[in-house]
Amino acid sequence: MTKYSMDFVFIPEEDKVVMTSNYLDQPVEKLFEVRRQLRPTINELSLLCPTCYQPLLLAGRTDQTFYFRHVKDSEDCPIKTTSHLTKEEIEAMKYNGQKEGRRHKENKQFIASILKRDEEFKDVHIEKHSGKKILLALRNNGVDQTYRLVTLKQVKK
Structure with a gap:
């Protein structure tokens, strides 16, 4: 079995x-x-790094073997050989980034809709997260609400 530098790819459409x-x-x-199909100018297919969710390209070697790589000058990622991320930053990207997938966003919408129907909860809104700064930040469940003038964030502290 062939060993690849990147074991998995993320298909955003699926x-x-x-x-x-x-x-x-x-x-x-x-x-x-x-x-x-993966070329940015063609953009018929999108495959992302499963760790940092940045676009990938399919590169070839002279012996006609292929591998996935990040786009030139893309942000740091632990899979890249030029990465300067700390272990903590890598873990935050690896696990927290996964929380913002399609299902996670749908669950946030669902929770917010339930809270909005309960008159005990006021000012319910859904936090929107994107980008490297958010992936590296420690964060809560993504739904803020006020219950009798106390926010969920304050209760958790």
Whole structure:
């Protein structure tokens, strides 16, 4: 079995992570087509790094083997060989970034809709998170609300 530098890729359209081998263990002709589809100018296919959620490109070597890599000059990621992230930052990206997937956002909407129907809760709103700064920050469950003038954040402290 071939060992790849990146074991998994994230498919945003399907909201799932798949093994890199699902793409790389294909005939060379198919790999060239995937490579073309991933180009930013073509943008027919989107595959993201499952750790930092940045776009990936399919790169080739002279021996016609292929691998996924981050776009040139992209933000730091622990998978990149040039990463300058601390262990804590890597863990925050790895686990907290996953919380903002499609299902997580739908659950936040669902919780907020329930709280809005209860007259004991006031000023219910959903926090919107994106970007590296948020991924690296410690944060709560993503739904703020006021219950008898005390916020959920204050209760947790």
